[in-house]
Amino acid sequence: xLANRNLILLLIVCTLPIALIAALSSGPVSxxxxxxxxxxxxxxxxxxxxxxQLRLPRAVLAIVVGAALGLGGAxxxxxxxxxxxxxxxxxxxxxxxxxxxxVLYYGAAVSGxxxxxxxxxxxxxxxxxxxxLAGHGASASRLVLAGVAINAFLSALMALALNYAPxxxxxxxxxxxxxxSLANRGWDQVLLALPFIVIGAIFLFLSRxxxxxxxxxxxxxxxxxxxxxxxxxxxLFGIAFAVGASVAVAGTIGFIGxxxxxxxxxxxxxxxxxxxWVSALAGALLLLLADVLVLNTxxxxxxxxxxxxxxxxxxxxxxxxxxxxxxxxx
Amino acid sequence: MSEPNPQILRCHSLGLNRHQRxxxxxxxxxxxxxxxxxxxxxxxxxxSSLLGCLAGVLxxxxxxxxVNEQPGSSIPRAEWAKLCAFLxxxxxxxxxxxxxxxxxxxxxxxxxxxxxxQRQARVRAALQQVDAGDLALRPxxxxxxxxxxxxxxxxxxxxxxxxxxxxxxxxxxxxxxxxQLMETFRQQADAGKIVVLAIHDLGLxxxxxxxxxxxxxxxxxxxxxxADVLTRAQVADVYGISSEFRWREGxxxxxxxxxx
Amino acid sequence: MIWxxxxxxxxxxxxxxxxxxxxIMNSYREILIGLRRLLSIxxxxxxxxxxxxxxxxxxxxxxxxxxxDQLLLQWVAPEKIVSVTWLSGEKHYRRAPLPEHLYLNRAxxxxxxxxxxxxxLTGQYGAQRASQRLEQLGLRVIRIPDAYNLAQLQQQLxxxxxxxxxxxxxxxxxxxxxxLLEQAPETSSDNPRALILSANNxxxxxxxxEHELLTRAGFTNLAAQQGVxxxxxxxxxxxxxxxxxxxxxxxxxxxxxxxHLAERHPVLREYIEAGRVYxxxxxxxxxxxxxxxxxxxxxxxxxxxIVGQP
Numbered sequence: 001x002l003a004n005r006n007l008i009l010l011l012i013v014c015t016l017p018i019a020l021i022a023a024l025s026s027g028p029v030s031x032x033x034x035x036x037x038x039x040x041x042x043x044x045x046x047x048x049x050x051x052x053q054l055r056l057p058r059a060v061l062a063i064v065v066g067a068a069l070g071l072g073g074a075x076x077x078x079x080x081x082x083x084x085x086x087x088x089x090x091x092x093x094x095x096x097x098x099x100x101x102x103v104l105y106y107g108a109a110v111s112g113x114x115x116x117x118x119x120x121x122x123x124x125x126x127x128x129x130x131x132x133l134a135g136h137g138a139s140a141s142r143l144v145l146a147g148v149a150i151n152a153f154l155s156a157l158m159a160l161a162l163n164y165a166p167x168x169x170x171x172x173x174x175x176x177x178x179x180x181s182l183a184n185r186g187w188d189q190v191l192l193a194l195p196f197i198v199i200g201a202i203f204l205f206l207s208r209x210x211x212x213x214x215x216x217x218x219x220x221x222x223x224x225x226x227x228x229x230x231x232x233x234x235x236l237f238g239i240a241f242a243v244g245a246s247v248a249v250a251g252t253i254g255f256i257g258x259x260x261x262x263x264x265x266x267x268x269x270x271x272x273x274x275x276x277w278v279s280a281l282a283g284a285l286l287l288l289l290a291d292v293l294v295l296n297t298x299x300x301x302x303x304x305x306x307x308x309x310x311x312x313x314x315x316x317x318x319x320x321x322x323x324x325x326x327x328x329x330x
Numbered sequence: 331m332s333e334p335n336p337q338i339l340r341c342h343s344l345g346l347n348r349h350q351r352x353x354x355x356x357x358x359x360x361x362x363x364x365x366x367x368x369x370x371x372x373x374x375x376x377x378s379s380l381l382g383c384l385a386g387v388l389x390x391x392x393x394x395x396x397v398n399e400q401p402g403s404s405i406p407r408a409e410w411a412k413l414c415a416f417l418x419x420x421x422x423x424x425x426x427x428x429x430x431x432x433x434x435x436x437x438x439x440x441x442x443x444x445x446x447x448q449r450q451a452r453v454r455a456a457l458q459q460v461d462a463g464d465l466a467l468r469p470x471x472x473x474x475x476x477x478x479x480x481x482x483x484x485x486x487x488x489x490x491x492x493x494x495x496x497x498x499x500x501x502x503x504x505x506x507x508x509x510q511l512m513e514t515f516r517q518q519a520d521a522g523k524i525v526v527l528a529i530h531d532l533g534l535x536x537x538x539x540x541x542x543x544x545x546x547x548x549x550x551x552x553x554x555x556x557a558d559v560l561t562r563a564q565v566a567d568v569y570g571i572s573s574e575f576r577w578r579e580g581x582x583x584x585x586x587x588x589x590x
Numbered sequence: 591m592i593w594x595x596x597x598x599x600x601x602x603x604x605x606x607x608x609x610x611x612x613x614i615m616n617s618y619r620e621i622l623i624g625l626r627r628l629l630s631i632x633x634x635x636x637x638x639x640x641x642x643x644x645x646x647x648x649x650x651x652x653x654x655x656x657x658x659d660q661l662l663l664q665w666v667a668p669e670k671i672v673s674v675t676w677l678s679g680e681k682h683y684r685r686a687p688l689p690e691h692l693y694l695n696r697a698x699x700x701x702x703x704x705x706x707x708x709x710x711l712t713g714q715y716g717a718q719r720a721s722q723r724l725e726q727l728g729l730r731v732i733r734i735p736d737a738y739n740l741a742q743l744q745q746q747l748x749x750x751x752x753x754x755x756x757x758x759x760x761x762x763x764x765x766x767x768x769x770l771l772e773q774a775p776e777t778s779s780d781n782p783r784a785l786i787l788s789a790n791n792x793x794x795x796x797x798x799x800e801h802e803l804l805t806r807a808g809f810t811n812l813a814a815q816q817g818v819x820x821x822x823x824x825x826x827x828x829x830x831x832x833x834x835x836x837x838x839x840x841x842x843x844x845x846x847x848x849x850h851l852a853e854r855h856p857v858l859r860e861y862i863e864a865g866r867v868y869x870x871x872x873x874x875x876x877x878x879x880x881x882x883x884x885x886x887x888x889x890x891x892x893x894x895x896i897v898g899q900p
Binding site: 081082209212213214215216217219220222223224225226227228265269270271272 | 382385386387407408410411412414415416417418420421422423424425426427428431432435436438439441469482485
């Protein structure tokens with residue numbers, strides 16, 4: 001049993017580099033991967049430029065964003081003690097996206113770190129509202145209702161903001177903000193998001209024992225030394241940093257934060273602390289695989305990566321609800 | 331345990347205001363090591379609130395809790411968690427972790443000061459203490475109510491904290507496990523710990539506890555030995571039932587009668 | 591290499607009713623064939639009208655089409671214009687200051703009637719219901735054909751001249767265009783390679799005005815060379831791989847949109863720093879008559895720069 005779990009974890013670790021190679025060799029232009037790697041970073045050959053400047057940053061962004069979303073989902077489920085919690089589903093991503101839209105489309109000069117910072121503030125406000133509205137051991141249905149309400153409201157504000165944005169393209173781009181995309185991303189976006197995602201991960205690392213204690217309940221967690229506002233705030237900030245920074249560069253990519261912690265939970269003996277890292281790992285893998293799928297799907301338009309993850313995630317979510325109706329615990 | 335044993339846990343005119351309602355008012359009491367204290371009173375008398383304040387989970391709005399005359403609020407939470415273990419009235423695990431992992435959560439305040447082996451040994455011992463050694467690997471959400479409660483009791487005991495506070499620990503347990511539970515708490519008290527339990531079963535309280543606090547409407551109605559508190563008149567006044575307190579073969583016995 | 595053909599293009603000619611014109615791209619070829627027939631008929635119909643009412647008599651001109659708006663504002667005295675579309679009031683499309691007395695219409699017949707225009711200009715598509723209504727009510731409505739290539743552009747300008755009479759600005763523009771087109775395009779095998787990277791990774795291939803301008807200026811349009819008909823999609827990888835000597839962006843650099851993310855990608859920084867980029871003005875998209883001449887001149891200069899480099 002234990003050996004089996006570790007085997008699966010090992011498998012995930014080993015699959016990640018394979019998926020990375022798959023991502024690096026996928027694209028509209030066929031390149032000589034080995035030669036491009038050998039040419040090195042500074043080479044001017046078009047194969048090397050395509051590999052180092054286009055494909056690698058995109059793959060790295062998929063890994064970083066996937067990890068952040070997996071981490072955010074695991075933390076959110078732990079904090080709300082609820083397996084239906086998910087940043088995109090409960091409006092956290094929408095909060096970040098709304099802030100990002102306001103900065104990008106209205107903020108005259110797109111000034112570097114202001115974008116992820118404000119997206120983080122947006123995510124924080126949304127996750128804070130969810131926590132206040134439905135936290136403290138709310139039932140799954142109340143949580144989802146509160147989340148749906150917040151999400152719908154924020155999505156409406158996003159549409160409104162895009163409607164009045166100066167760019168002619170803005171209104172069509174609601175699709176990007178609702179379904180996410182990794183197309184045309186470069187190292188600049190990776191560098192924009194990565195520091196904040198790392199900070200968020202550190203926050204969540206510091207609150208891992210709180211999340212563990214919280215699996216007993218709020219009163220028990222308090223009696224185990226995790227009382228006061230410090231720990232919930234640490235988790236809220238951790239989620240907001242990880243999810244906010246991801247959304248700022250890649251839009252809302254849903255369901256990673258729902259599916260991944262669920263699949264990983266049995267592998268770590270339901271431990272919410274270890275779940276964080278395993279979910280980050282599996283989230284990175286899942287998003288990278290989803291992007292490989294996107295890259296290899298031929299169509300007039302690039303498939304939206306959020307559509308791919310929703311395609312996997314929505315039936316899963318449905319299955320969860322059906323199972324909970326049948327009396328199984330979530 | 332390396333922790334200094336608290337000499338005395340004391341409440342100084344403790345008050346608690348929740349949702350614009352005075353839940354506790356002017357509670358003065360003290361708990362000494364080696365004493366098993368029962369907090370009794372009708373529903374809504376403030377038993378859980380008093381225990382929450384004692385355990386430091388609820389911030390009291392008036393007065394204070396002190397340990398060895400040191401105000402509880404001046405003790406860091408992490409230190410306090412090592413001093414005092416608390417089992418709330420309802421504790422439903424969010425995740426279906428194996429029972430032994432849930433019990434190990436009781437060791438969280440000690441962080442890494444125990445080795446993995448030590449932790450496992452303590453968890454095993456605590457589970458055996460509540461007659462749940464065989465449940466170690468079972469997922470907690472698949473356990474029956476009583477089994478779950480026993481696992482949670484093991485979580486309470488695993489840290490070997492000098493103060494144990496439990497809110498209705500015997501609820502959902504069958505009579506055998508209730509007696510076993512009280513025996514366990516008796517042993518803990520005899521080992522020099524402060525043990526405070528909220529209890530509904532006055533018979534168990536009379537039989538096992540050294541002292542009883544009787545709460546009514548957030549105020550301390552009476553305190554003392556079971557014989558002092560569970561008088562016919564007092565029980566009739568607070569609970570509205572007839573009762574009898576007697577000694578039988580050197581043991582106190584409380585028998586509830588009819589509604590008055 | 592697969593260059594994806596774009597089935598549905600973005601509406602190139604924003605029209606007053608706001609109705610999407612994306613479908614038009616599909617039937618582009620049929621339109622092209624039908625257009626000549628239509629033109630010959632419409633000119634036949636329009637011409638007698640032209641003779642009966644001299645151009646100078648028009649004192650109250652209204653427009654139901656963004657491009658017509660812009661052309662009127664540029665070449666006709668402001669006091670002779672009574673109404674243009676609301677789009678012309680938008681920051682995106684406004685080129686010159688908008689006279690205050692103008693009524694900004696949303697292509698409703700009711701809006702235009704009280705203004706008593708003596709000439710209503712409309713485009714080939716859009717605002718059809720309003721223009722039919724106005725015609726039924728006895729107003730003089732003239733449809734100016736849209737221009738999707740250089741030949742059509744010349745025809746558009748000539749039918750505009752017929753409708754409005756002799757205007758110095760218009761005549762000058764026609765003359766310039768004529769002169770530029772008469773210069774034989776430099777066709778040589780070592781023409782510099784150019785590639786258009788427009789918003790949303792769209793590129794322009796064979797059959798598009800943008801392509802014609804590039805080839806007329808002496809560039810090889812890589813998209814057309816790869817077999818892209820009309821609109822296609824080009825990824826950044828393909829841009830890097832095909833190594834164009836001139837990278838051509840299209841419109842809107844100032845307002846942020848995800849659509850422009852590709853051209854902001856650091857991988858293109860080298861092109862921008864080396865000055866190997868050209869930006870087609872946005873007007874070319876919705877009203878080529880405004881910008882085509884200028885663009886052609888600038889592209890020709892750009893070619894000289896590139897060819898001049900060793």
